Amino acid sequence: MNARGLSRPLRYSLVLDPHPDVLPHVAAPVARKNLRLRDAVLSSYHHNEVKFSELTLDTFRMLQCLEWEPSGSFYPSAGGKSGQNGALASSPINHSQDIADPTLPPNPRKAVLYRPSLTHFIAVLATICEELPPDGVLLVYLSASGTTGHTLSLSGSGTGINTAENITRDFQSHTIHSDGTSTSSMSSPSNSPNPSASQKKGDCISYHTGCLQFGNRGSGGLNCIYPSDLIPFTRRPLFIIIESDASEVFKAISGAEKGERAALLLSPNCSFPIGSSDASRHSVGSLFTIFLTAPLQAFCLLLGISGSDIEMDTYKHAESLLSSSLNDWGLKLATSDNVDPVWAQILGDPFLRRFLLRFIFCRAVLTLFVQTYNKEEFHPECMPALPDAVSPRTSASQTAVVQLAKLFHATKRFVFTEAIPLPDHISSGTRS
Numbered sequence: 001m002n003a004r005g006l007s008r009p010l011r012y013s014l015v016l017d018p019h020p021d022v023l024p025h026v027a028a029p030v031a032r033k034n035l036r037l038r039d040a041v042l043s044s045y046h047h048n049e050v051k052f053s054e055l056t057l058d059t060f061r062m063l064q065c066l067e068w069e070p071s072g073s074f075y076p077s078a079g080g081k082s083g084q085n086g087a088l089a090s091s092p093i094n095h096s097q098d099i100a101d102p103t104l105p106p107n108p109r110k111a112v113l114y115r116p117s118l119t120h121f122i123a124v125l126a127t128i129c130e131e132l133p134p135d136g137v138l139l140v141y142l143s144a145s146g147t148t149g150h151t152l153s154l155s156g157s158g159t160g161i162n163t164a165e166n167i168t169r170d171f172q173s174h175t176i177h178s179d180g181t182s183t184s185s186m187s188s189p190s191n192s193p194n195p196s197a198s199q200k201k202g203d204c205i206s207y208h209t210g211c212l213q214f215g216n217r218g219s220g221g222l223n224c225i226y227p228s229d230l231i232p233f234t235r236r237p238l239f240i241i242i243e244s245d246a247s248e249v250f251k252a253i254s255g256a257e258k259g260e261r262a263a264l265l266l267s268p269n270c271s272f273p274i275g276s277s278d279a280s281r282h283s284v285g286s287l288f289t290i291f292l293t294a295p296l297q298a299f300c301l302l303l304g305i306s307g308s309d310i311e312m313d314t315y316k317h318a319e320s321l322l323s324s325s326l327n328d329w330g331l332k333l334a335t336s337d338n339v340d341p342v343w344a345q346i347l348g349d350p351f352l353r354r355f356l357l358r359f360i361f362c363r364a365v366l367t368l369f370v371q372t373y374n375k376e377e378f379h380p381e382c383m384p385a386l387p388d389a390v391s392p393r394t395s396a397s398q399t400a401v402v403q404l405a406k407l408f409h410a411t412k413r414f415v416f417t418e419a420i421p422l423p424d425h426i427s428s429g430t431r432s
Contacts (some may be wrong), residue, residue: 039131108351146212368392
């Protein structure tokens with residue numbers, strides 16, 4: 001029996017995910033506040049992306065990940081029988097009954113914006129921030145292509161460019177007028193007398209005046225969201241996730257906040273192709289977002305493994321190994337003496353904690369993956385920095401990756417910097 005169609009729910013499940021009441025406690029001096037996710041703004045736009053109405057694949061995944069999975073009477077006991085697809089077989093549900101689970105907290109409020117104008121986006125943010133409770137944090141998820149500007153070359157390891165300095169300079173030169181228009185003293189590629197000086201063939205990202213494009217490029221700045229557009233809202237706690245080839249420009253938010261330091265999870269500037277053509281991105285969504293919402297599925301997509309290639313027991317074993325690794329990382333963060341308060345104050349929230357731990361897994365996988373090894377443009381980043389105890393090259397992180405790679409006959413697809421011992425019970429289980 002294979003694992004086609006077998007996957008855990010995207011929503012937070014008290015059966016499969018750690019119960020909020022048993023999450024590791026963070027010491028009070030480190031976590032100055034204990035924040036809870038109260039609201040989320042989700043916006044995604046990519047040309048020719050598969051969508052239903054105005055709901056894209058990326059937005060759908062994020063939307064589901066911010067919901068509680070009904071539990072209690074909706075699930076059998078741990079000793080229940082397995083269904084044909086490997087999931088626990090539940091008793092028939094009476095759909096005439098209210099399926100709301102009274103044992104669960106309320107879901108965070110969510111605003112889904114498709115191709116928003118800048119004024120609409122800012123209006124929504126302003127309204128939510130005005131209503132955000134004192135212990136609340138707002139999640140902002142933006143997935144879109146970036147605009148052009150200065151360049152980052154694909155050659156080498158992607159180092160040697162001081163992006164933060166350039167973006168800060170751009171902040172200083174970017175003026176927002178009272179009439180809502182904006183100007184910049186920096187010259188754009190279209191105005192440059194020598195385009196080749198600012199853009200080279202094979203570039204992965206253009207930054208310096210970079211932004212996210214949430215509409216047709218001909219609409220100018222009306223559908224562009226710059227990092228500076230988010231700065232006024234950092235008077236309240238923000239948890240920002242950027243999925244874009246221009247994600248790096250949003251690093252400039254860190255250190256420029258107006259009151260509360262923001263937490264940022266930034267996708268790689270270059271996304272490793274997960275299919276045989278560029279169309280795969282439009283049909284399956286963004287790899288970084290899949291890592292944050294369905295990490296094991298993303299791991300298999302990266303390796304080119306489909307559900308029909310995986311034994312059901314192997315997939316369930318992989319889920320168990322990954323859950324164990326994520327919990328270990330969570331414990332390391334909670335007990336670390338040097339975890340940044342920005343991260344410490346959100347570790348008690350189950351949704352944000354899960355995003356952060358899956359980011360750590362994503363970063364470890366893409367750092368150790370052969371085809372993206374030592375290529376920083378393919379690695380995600382976060383601001384502020386996480387403790388070294390959860391860095392990709394630690395023994396614990398490499399062990400988490402090698403255990404899964406062993407299960408899927410893929411150890412040679414990764415570069416491990418030291419010999420990682422494998423438990424005796426780890427065995428591969430993909431179909432040959």
